Amino acid sequence: MTSRSDQYLAMSPAHKMAVAFARILRGAGIEVPLDSVIIFVGALSKVGLENRDDVYWAAYATLIRRHEDTQIFDRAFAIFWDQLIAVDTSTYEQETESVTLLIDGEDTNNDESNTEQIDDDENTITLRFSSVESLREKDFAAYSDAELREAEQFMASLKLAGPPKRSLRLQKTNGKGSRxxxxxxxxxxxxxxxEPIER
Structure with missing residues (x-):
């Protein structure tokens, strides 16, 4: 079982920065929910950590919910950014990780030899997807003939509507109901x- 400190050390620089800054904001009295921190990490992965303005607006857009918190946020960000610059920025450079995508249903002999080669590298992440999962994200124009047939079979198995239900408008009433x-x-x-009017 991994401890919290081990999990923190395994985080990327964007994760570490987002968690640290969220703690500062919470300490300053700003409500920062966990989902906002997760979105902030995603924004940091898009804008990077190099440009102060990009990081500021990514944090502001994802972490601030009330306009009244802007002044506190500005002060907290200025202090946090100055401390971040004072720390050696080389510690925030990301290591290169290679990602290997293995799709279930492919030739298993090749998979075994590939996984042996992959295990040698510590920075390699191996992901496995079923063929249906890989088709969900792929563009139709990039499908091969076999993938098109598989996608057609998958779409044919989808149920697009529930079972037919008798309409309430067709049920008998005693004349006093609202139906x-x-x-x-x-x-x-x-x-x-x-004329449907009784005289």
Missing amino acids: HDIRRTMRAVLRNDG
Whole structure:
């Protein structure tokens, strides 16, 4: 079982920065929910940690929910950014990680030899997806003939509607309910020469 400190050390620089800054904001009295921190990490992965303005606006857009918190946020960000610059920025450079994508259903002999080669490198992440999962993200134009057939089979197996349900408008009522009874209405129309009004 890994401790919290081990999990923190395994985080990327963007994760570490986001968690540290969220703690500072919470300490300053700003409500920062966990989902906002997760979105902030995603924003940092897009904008990077190099440009102060990019990081500021990514943090502001994802972590601030009330306009009243802007002054506190500005002060907290200025202090945090100055401390971040004072720390050796080389510690925040990301290591290169290679990602290997293995799709289930492919030739298993090749998979075994590939996994042996992959295990030698510590910075390699191996991901496995079923063929249906890989088709979900792939563009239709990039499908091979076999993938098109598989996608057609998958789409044919989807149920797009629930079972048919009898409409409440077609059920008999005793005349005192709020539901509409078509049979009773049509009988009244025929009795009253085409007008569904009782005289």
